[in-house]
Amino acid sequence: MDPAMFGLRLALVFAVLVHFSLLPTSYSLSSQDLQIVNAERRIDLTSHITRVILTLKVENTGTSPASEILLAFPPSEVDHIALLQAAVVVGKKKKKSYLPLDVKPTEVSEAPNETKFFSVSLLNPLSAGESVTLEVPYVFTHSLEPFPLEISQSEPQLVYYHDSAIILSPYHIKKQTTVIKTPSAKVESFSKVEPTDRAGTELKYGPYEDRSPYSFSPIIVHFENNNPFxxxxxxxxxxxxxxxxxxxxxxxxxxxxxxxxxxxxxxxxxxxxxxxxxxxxxxxxxxxxxxxxxxxxxxxxxxxxxxxxxxxxxxxxxxxxxxxxxxxxxxxxxxxxxxxxxxxxxxxxxxxxxxxxxxxxxxxxxxxxxxxxxxxxxxxxxxxxxxxxxxxxxxxxxxxxxxxxxxxxxxxxxxxxxxxxxxxxxxxxxxxxxxxxxxxxxxxxxxxxxxxxxxx
Incomplete structure (x- = not known):
């Protein structure tokens, strides 16, 4: 995705930038029962700045209303998050609009492997049996690792990108896909977690179905990226x-x-x-x-x-x-x-x-x-x-x-x-x-x- 278009999309989606709270709150997963009906994640690696757009359709399968939805990240990624936003998607296709939501860091007592969380506050509580669609754009810095670490004047630059084919989440996920876009088709290697497809400059992981909470499947993509770092x-x-x-x-x-x-x-x-x-x-x-x-x-x-x-x-x-x-x-x-x-x-x-x-x-x-x-x-x-x-x-x-x-x-x-x-x-x-x-x-x-x- 072109960086200028990415920035323009953010500007149109969010009239007001979402505020991070300076003091994290405490949170317990036992208070609600949510599941992700569908998750689509698009990762743009065409620059040295990593841009991600995550679309989630979340359903309340419990009996009581839910006012917050949790986003989970590995601890190694949190320090590299430069910007994290969220919005409710209203309408479809050309009539689609976005309502910005508040996002703040939070703590979950039973979180495994030092997983870090952010809480998205809904505009209206999600009643039992209802669903809501969220769009979550976020930006990483210093997430691409050059390999080899040194190159001569005549060599191109190759970098590693580390992630998970399975979206990290505290909720059960019924269906999910991840698409990774590289600057060119010059990809040295990439991890395969079937089903995995490659077409041109895009790698597609999934769709994966019925994944339990905190599922994680590490992947590495090794590709050429000669954009100015x-x-x-x-x-x-x-x-x-x-x-x-x-x-x-x-x-x-x-x-x-x-x-x-x-x-x-x-x-x-x-x-x-x-x-x-x-x-x-x-x-x-x-x-x-x-x-x-x-x-x-x-x-x-x-x-x-x-x-x-x-x-x-x-x-x-x-x-x-x-x-x-x-x-x-x-x-x-x-x-x-x-x-x-x-x-x-x-x-x-x-x-x-x-x-x-x-x-x-x-x-x-x-x-x-x-x-x-x-x-x-x-x-x-x-x-x-x-x-x-x-x-x-x-x-x-x-x-x-x-x-x-x-x-x-x-x-x-x-x-x-x-x-x-x-x-x-x-x-x-x-x-x-x-x-x-x-x-x-x-x-x-x-x-x-x-x-x-x-x-x-």
């Missing part, structure tokens, strides 16, 4: 608000190629003369998707300004194509800075209670990139009071700092947000609210004038 180990985005008419954005990147490590000597002659064969898993450019009406764009590293960048703009977006000073092979790193300005009126608004608020995009502008650690710093104008942020998903940390710049007296409040394991699906708007007295806009001009008078 672009991982930003650390990204710091600083958004500075000036009430004089602009936003200034500064982004500090620590980028690494997280695929199979390069071995041997790099030959630039071979790389340039045989681009289709030499370094096929490397990448030499990235696309940063910036807002429309961007201006004053620059791109530099520790050495200085890098001229190999191209900006394409239209009324909806601005694409900045950047090239590091050298192509990135497995294990190679690059550190650089991107900066740009934006019109203030496109992103700063006033709420009905008089507060001002910034409405900006969370996440990373680089296309199809994983960010291990993201820090967003929103620098408010001097004199701002009572700031708070509204983010559509949990962040590991929110805190306030103070920064000083030219002519500041008391310093500027900085709202700091930190999040780990960020994927393109996190590129959704967040808001920072604050109170501001317009009299503070006169502070800097008066100080500057006073300074000029004193100097004279």
């Amino acid at each position: 672009a991982v930003v180990e650390e990204l710091v985005r600083e958004v500075e608000i000036s009430h004089w008419g602009s936003l200034q954005i500064t982004e500090h990147y620590k980028l690494v190629h997280a695929g199979a490590r390069h071995k041997g000597v790099f030959s630039r002659v071979e790389y340039q003369s045989r681009p289709s064969l030499s370094g096929v898993s490397s990448f030499k450019h990235l696309i940063a998707r910036l807002p429309p009406r961007v201006h004053s764009v620059y791109y530099r590293d520790d050495i200085g300004n890098i001229s190999s960048s191209h900006l394409r703009k239209d009324s909806r977006k601005s694409d900045l194509e950047i090239e590091p000073r050298y192509p990135l092979f497995g294990g190679w790193k690059a550190t650089f800075v991107i900066g740009y300005g934006l019109p203030l009126q496109d992103f700063l608004f006033e709420s009905s209670d008089g507060r001002r608020y910034l409405n900006f995009s969370f996440g990373c502008p680089l296309a199809e990139t994983v960010v291990d650690k993201l820090t967003i710093k929103v620098v408010l104008p001097e004199g701002s009071k009572k700031p708070f942020a509204v983010v559509p998903f949990p962040v590991e940390q929110q805190r306030l700092e103070t920064s000083y710049s030219y002519l500041d007296v008391v310093g500027r409040t900085v709202v700091v947000l930190e999040k780990k394991n960020v994927v393109p699906e996190h590129n959704s708007p967040f808001q920072v609210y604050y109170e501001f007295n317009p009299i503070f806009m006169l502070a800097e001009p008066l100080i500057e004038k006073e300074g000029i008078v004193k100097v004279a």
Whole structure:
């Protein structure tokens, strides 16, 4: 599935991102009797980011209503889940619609093998004999393992994907199938759990019938994946608000190629003369998707300004194509800075209670990139009071700092947000609210004038 289409589908399905609870609740399976009538799972491995869409038809075979449905994951997968959502499917085919549901981590006392759980809260309790269809999209990072771990410049990149042909669930499953999509038909090997079929770029496991709870059948798929394994180990985005008419954005990147490590000597002659064969898993450019009406764009590293960048703009977006000073092979790193300005009126608004608020995009502008650690710093104008942020998903940390710049007296409040394991699906708007007295806009001009008078 094309990543852009995947993201668009999520945006259409979910008007509001589902919140994870920070405090897990306790849960007991003995309180209800559910079964999965049909389970269909589609796993997209065409990128280095694993995207899954799980469709479940769940039936209440007990005598009392059920208000929650459990999703189960092996403990090895939980740390790699970047995003997990759920929605009720209403209607069929072209009239199908989706109602988002709340998802939160939970604990189950009798869970075997340290299985981890998430609880999906239904909008209305599921009565005895009734059924409901859920669509559960989720995203994994760092779930593909390069093998071999090192490759030469002329070798393609092969990776392992580990999973189970049988969907892990605490419920009895009457029927289930799993479809795995690879970037190409170049599959070295794959586990067979009959019935197993392969056609082109797809592997189909199942259908399997009448599987007991917690059934598990390990599978490994070994395939070629030469897509850029672009991982930003650390990204710091600083958004500075000036009430004089602009936003200034500064982004500090620590980028690494997280695929199979390069071995041997790099030959630039071979790389340039045989681009289709030499370094096929490397990448030499990235696309940063910036807002429309961007201006004053620059791109530099520790050495200085890098001229190999191209900006394409239209009324909806601005694409900045950047090239590091050298192509990135497995294990190679690059550190650089991107900066740009934006019109203030496109992103700063006033709420009905008089507060001002910034409405900006969370996440990373680089296309199809994983960010291990993201820090967003929103620098408010001097004199701002009572700031708070509204983010559509949990962040590991929110805190306030103070920064000083030219002519500041008391310093500027900085709202700091930190999040780990960020994927393109996190590129959704967040808001920072604050109170501001317009009299503070006169502070800097008066100080500057006073300074000029004193100097004279």
